[in-house]
Amino acid sequence: MQQILLTILLLTLSLSGRAQADYPPLFASTLAGAQEQVDAAMEQAFLVPTPVDMAGGYTHEVHKQNWKTLENAGALYRLTGEEKYAAFVRDGLLQYAEAYPTWPLHPTDRSYATGKIFWQALNDANWLVYVSQAYADIYDWLEPAVRTKLNTELFRPMADFLSVENPQFFNRIHNHSTWGNAAVGMIGLVMDDEELVQRALYGIPASELPEDLRDDDSGRIVSESGRAGFLAQLDLSFSPDGYFTEGPYYLRYALSPFLLFGRALAEKRPDMNILAYRNSILGKAIDALLLEADPRGDFFPLNDSQKGMSLYAPEVVKSVDYGYALYGRDPGLLSLAREQGSVTLDKEGLLVATDLAAGKARPFQPHSIAFTDGPDGDEGGVGILRAYGQGDEQTTLVMKYSAQGMGHGHFDKLSYSLYDLTGEVIQDYGAARWVNIDQKGGGRYLPENQTWAKQTVAHNTLVIDRTSHYEGDIRIGENHHPDLYAFRADDTTFQLVSAVSENAYDGRKLQRAQWLLQDTAFEHPVLIDLFRATGERPAVHELPTWYMGQLMRTDFGYTTENILQPLDSAHGYQHLFLEATGRPDADMATIEWFGNGRFYTQTMATESGDEILFVRPGANDPEFNLRRDPGFLLRRADVASSTFFSVLESHGSYNPREEVARDPFGTITGLRILVDSEPYTALEFTHQSGTTWLILFSNATADPDQEHTLNINGQSYQWRGVHHLIKQ
Amino acid sequence: MQQILLTILLLTLSLSGRAQADYPPLFASTLAGAQEQVDAAMEQAFLVPTPVDMAGGYTHEVHKQNWKTLENAGALYRLTGEEKYAAFVRDGLLQYAEAYPTWPLHPTDRSYATGKIFWQALNDANWLVYVSQAYADIYDWLEPAVRTKLNTELFRPMADFLSVENPQFFNRIHNHSTWGNAAVGMIGLVMDDEELVQRALYGIPASELPEDLRDDDSGRIVSESGRAGFLAQLDLSFSPDGYFTEGPYYLRYALSPFLLFGRALAEKRPDMNILAYRNSILGKAIDALLLEADPRGDFFPLNDSQKGMSLYAPEVVKSVDYGYALYGRDPGLLSLAREQGSVTLDKEGLLVATDLAAGKARPFQPHSIAFTDGPDGDEGGVGILRAYGQGDEQTTLVMKYSAQGMGHGHFDKLSYSLYDLTGEVIQDYGAARWVNIDQKGGGRYLPENQTWAKQTVAHNTLVIDRTSHYEGDIRIGENHHPDLYAFRADDTTFQLVSAVSENAYDGRKLQRAQWLLQDTAFEHPVLIDLFRATGERPAVHELPTWYMGQLMRTDFGYTTENILQPLDSAHGYQHLFLEATGRPDADMATIEWFGNGRFYTQTMATESGDEILFVRPGANDPEFNLRRDPGFLLRRADVASSTFFSVLESHGSYNPREEVARDPFGTITGLRILVDSEPYTALEFTHQSGTTWLILFSNATADPDQEHTLNINGQSYQWRGVHHLIKQ
Numbered sequence A, B: 001m002q003q004i005l006l007t008i009l010l011l012t013l014s015l016s017g018r019a020q021a022d023y024p025p026l027f028a029s030t031l032a033g034a035q036e037q038v039d040a041a042m043e044q045a046f047l048v049p050t051p052v053d054m055a056g057g058y059t060h061e062v063h064k065q066n067w068k069t070l071e072n073a074g075a076l077y078r079l080t081g082e083e084k085y086a087a088f089v090r091d092g093l094l095q096y097a098e099a100y101p102t103w104p105l106h107p108t109d110r111s112y113a114t115g116k117i118f119w120q121a122l123n124d125a126n127w128l129v130y131v132s133q134a135y136a137d138i139y140d141w142l143e144p145a146v147r148t149k150l151n152t153e154l155f156r157p158m159a160d161f162l163s164v165e166n167p168q169f170f171n172r173i174h175n176h177s178t179w180g181n182a183a184v185g186m187i188g189l190v191m192d193d194e195e196l197v198q199r200a201l202y203g204i205p206a207s208e209l210p211e212d213l214r215d216d217d218s219g220r221i222v223s224e225s226g227r228a229g230f231l232a233q234l235d236l237s238f239s240p241d242g243y244f245t246e247g248p249y250y251l252r253y254a255l256s257p258f259l260l261f262g263r264a265l266a267e268k269r270p271d272m273n274i275l276a277y278r279n280s281i282l283g284k285a286i287d288a289l290l291l292e293a294d295p296r297g298d299f300f301p302l303n304d305s306q307k308g309m310s311l312y313a314p315e316v317v318k319s320v321d322y323g324y325a326l327y328g329r330d331p332g333l334l335s336l337a338r339e340q341g342s343v344t345l346d347k348e349g350l351l352v353a354t355d356l357a358a359g360k361a362r363p364f365q366p367h368s369i370a371f372t373d374g375p376d377g378d379e380g381g382v383g384i385l386r387a388y389g390q391g392d393e394q395t396t397l398v399m400k401y402s403a404q405g406m407g408h409g410h411f412d413k414l415s416y417s418l419y420d421l422t423g424e425v426i427q428d429y430g431a432a433r434w435v436n437i438d439q440k441g442g443g444r445y446l447p448e449n450q451t452w453a454k455q456t457v458a459h460n461t462l463v464i465d466r467t468s469h470y471e472g473d474i475r476i477g478e479n480h481h482p483d484l485y486a487f488r489a490d491d492t493t494f495q496l497v498s499a500v501s502e503n504a505y506d507g508r509k510l511q512r513a514q515w516l517l518q519d520t521a522f523e524h525p526v527l528i529d530l531f532r533a534t535g536e537r538p539a540v541h542e543l544p545t546w547y548m549g550q551l552m553r554t555d556f557g558y559t560t561e562n563i564l565q566p567l568d569s570a571h572g573y574q575h576l577f578l579e580a581t582g583r584p585d586a587d588m589a590t591i592e593w594f595g596n597g598r599f600y601t602q603t604m605a606t607e608s609g610d611e612i613l614f615v616r617p618g619a620n621d622p623e624f625n626l627r628r629d630p631g632f633l634l635r636r637a638d639v640a641s642s643t644f645f646s647v648l649e650s651h652g653s654y655n656p657r658e659e660v661a662r663d664p665f666g667t668i669t670g671l672r673i674l675v676d677s678e679p680y681t682a683l684e685f686t687h688q689s690g691t692t693w694l695i696l697f698s699n700a701t702a703d704p705d706q707e708h709t710l711n712i713n714g715q716s717y718q719w720r721g722v723h724h725l726i727k728q
């Protein structure tokens, strides 16, 4: 019976005039939430106060709430056919039409592009994007005279204000401009105003702009490419596979105007086939967003990211729903939608809710992928390995070899982070910022974001001579990037990502290779890490591991400090207290910790003279802005070149309700670097059962067809391709 | 239909020979789990290896698993009537009957009472308690000859071994002996061996013991009271209201033999009416356990407790089921049972599962209560205030004014901890121990348990001259205890717990009063804290607050240290690094933090010269045994007497998925101590709305009928009883 109903829904997909009870549960509950909100608002007077306040202030919050209420009311009219909602939208818009023409620029004058409704034009554009949707919902219902009044007295002036009157806002290649383009284009589509639509798609022609127009950083507005507008944004904002150079935290924010205008164009200008534009770049950007999250759904905290932003954040609902409905109907996305608990109030959201109710959902099991960075896809990237172990539990490795990531980038070349079902295992620190929390620097980036969070030592990658990559200078960083060396994910039991940086340190080549190995000898996939640094001059090499948890035990002695001092004076080291110094044996060292109910054991190849420095941020932190998470550095001084090799096991469990420690010990009893030459590195590690794994790796070529021969201790090994695994 | 079935079940309550499908869901699923375990075990050989290993070793784990398998198999025969399970138990026991008589003492010789099956007699007693239940289940089914063989060759010798052959194990007032008593008594009940039952109930007569029998600490075995056995344990192990002096973590462990033997006696010796013994002490002990948990269900980490032990731990299932079935049928306990996800495989568990399936569960909403400590209930106690705010969210305050708590006690007199739905707000550190985690000192108490976790400064209570209570000497501590001064929980909007210590510091009286105030002006209940210390000699007063979370802001300046040094040299201070020193104004100081999605603001009355020391454990911690949780001390030096007053607000929320900070600021704009004399203290605090609360408190008498008159600034206040609240 329900099945029949759903089938009918699917066949008709006409959204107008239904009772809520006719909709599938998730759509109905989302609609009911919107109705509750709008009904409550309709019992109050609709206020359109003269703008005076900054973000957080009264007039700002009222106008922000208005766009949400109008958007919901428009959707309610469209979905229920109840005219009271259309009338409410009309009357609200008429109030704006009376007031808006009388408003001068917002009095705050704090932005490079001051708005009229809000302190910045960006928020005016947000308003117009969302209100355009409400206007579209009631447009045909309106009396022609009202329509004409709103078009000419409210919306066209607003669209001109956001574009030709503020080209420094509208015409950049920048996510602010994307909002402006989308706002102008979406209202143009509603009013069938072709001039606005063309302006949105292609920007204001450079010939019509003042010669010396500058943005807030004094850059020339006219871009290098000479292009502007929505299509230029689509071409230049993403790499060819949808990666956003600032990382997923910013992609989640930037994606909204792309998706909303894109969807409107798809509906109103089907001939453009915008969804297929640039090889379906909008679908790829959605994929890129959804693939950059850990097994709990939290986005990888690459570059400046506040931790905890998630696949399940409200902002990501439209990525999931449009991703499903417009690109491929991946049933894994239905699981995400169910967890999100709401859908978009449009035909895409209805399809998601309908298919979900029809039992089409499958587990969301994102795959391994190597994203390229840069508009042409030739500026490094991010490699993500995912292994599915017992119970389909996901272990996720992220290696970052991307471009600098503009102002929000970190000096984190070849750094990695590791995740499992419990969350972060080896963390990226993220940003030093509490977004929108006034007590912490007004919610802005904190000074420690620059002095700590961006610095190389805050990441799981090699630091040379206690100096950050590119000398910690973004101007140098923006000219360089590492490159992917090899990515092999076809064999899901032995996956590789490897990258090379020639520029992070002058005169040094850094190469990292990381494998996720799945083998019945291990409870969970094992991380194998090889880091080769080659140079001419002796230097201090320090490789940090930012583990999450409580140190359990080491197999070497260490001396703790009872007076803590900063480890050094710059490049993030000024924030590290040295808590202990260990002197491992000259063959291998093991560090065990416990985090989030599970045990972890890292076994590292060591050399004579190596030290392990146990550190913790907190020094030179005058306002308690830094988290006190532990880490350790494997330190090797006075070497020109050096190779680091480690294996990380996850094993066992402990629950304080049961107090039984299951498999608390690692199982690797030996490891060593058998060969380390310019062409080849050979790694070996041994399980307590006696089983030994040998990894042969070609440092010089990743050509999959290249044949290799390597002699080790009189035995000759032959293989084809970049790496070879032998279990014996 | 289901309802009818359940009603029939309730009426018959005959457990024998049913198919699983006949049982209510929770009982059926528990039974299915047991069946799965036993069926798997029955496919293997049943092993009874000659004992050689310590805990964790092979023979130890096999015999431990055997007792569980036999217990489950017995239950399966009883509940399904399938004879294969009875035969399995019989054959297993016959194997033990062959082997046991041939075993010498366990070869380890590491215990004051070495066992035969295990390294300590305690574990032999565990074995016998559980296996007695299996034996009871098949006793009537057995052929008489087999019964006789098992009785005479296995169980009677084992019972004698655990009692008359090891009186130093059997005859103490101690939880080890309770296990011994229960084991001997339960097997005696099965075999109808009256001599064993009497021995279990009353112990071995002192006249039959060697004169100078000593236990492991060289104490005489014959107790002060001259009593031994199960009834003596019932009389002496708990306070009259069921409180266990070592706290809930140990109560949870100690309660099993009490409940299992108690239940067996109730069935086999109904004339004894053991369930009503000592005013239903077993029911009170269950209540005490279930009432000593925070809103998430975690037990308060009083004394030596590992954090995370919970109402939902497997060990607590029988407390909930027997508490429900045998004492009062509180429908709140059904919610706990549902969350536990299993029931006891007996008629009590069936009743719980049946009533749960019948929809009788109600939310578990534990109430405020003041527990007394000591066998006579005159050795202080623990006061628990619970306020239910918006959405019935529970805020829980625990003040500890109990006796020392024997070897597991802490120097924590008048300390408190605070909890809300998110967990710990103001924490008690708990123990420095990882139970059963071999890497950390073999799972034993760590040295830092003594040097840090037990010390006064590790708790939220006043420290004088950087010395722990009772000079940190358990021998002094065991001779004293604070006393409850007042407990008022009838008015749920204004609840009080107050206690006095005259002995923690020589020549000083400490009095603390804490209120939970519920008022519409505040989102959550507010904690009001008054701490008066009076003495003759000037001293340093330091009041710690061990907050959970990230420091947000203070309303005073502070200077952070870039070189961290231990704060002092003893009494726990040697473990504290001083991170910053603040100098608040001479009227009040505010500290704001963010923890677990919520904001907290503590506003404190200050005096000229007060300092705030921001501290963190980690100094003199050579093996990284201590957690780095932050705290601050309000320090007032060179005063003989001093009074501390603070108010703690919980407010707002922040979720990184939404990035909206709701109500991030506290609302208290002023507070001061208006009067502080020997008879009276008057406290005032003001809300940003202008509303002021005045609390009048009688320091000298808590008599509820006493009339008081107090003049403050020319105004006369009159009231009756220990305290009075005026909102104006």
Ligand SMILES: [Ca+2]
Residues within 6 Å of the ligand: A215, A216, A217, A218, A219
């Ligand atoms: Ca610029």
Ligand SMILES: [Ca+2]
Residues within 6 Å of the ligand: B215, B216, B217, B218, B219
């Ligand atoms: Ca003793």
Ligand SMILES: [Ca+2]
Residues within 6 Å of the ligand: B555, B585, B586, B587, B588, B589
């Ligand atoms: Ca002040």
Ligand SMILES: [Mg+2]
Residues within 6 Å of the ligand: A301, A302, A303, A304, A410, A412, A428, A429, A430, A453, A454, A459
């Ligand atoms: Mg980073």
Ligand SMILES: [Mg+2]
Residues within 6 Å of the ligand: A378, A379
């Ligand atoms: Mg390039």
Ligand SMILES: [Mg+2]
Residues within 6 Å of the ligand: B301, B302, B303, B304, B410, B412, B428, B429, B430, B453, B454, B459
């Ligand atoms: Mg304690």
Ligand SMILES: [Mg+2]
Residues within 6 Å of the ligand: B378, B379
């Ligand atoms: Mg007394």
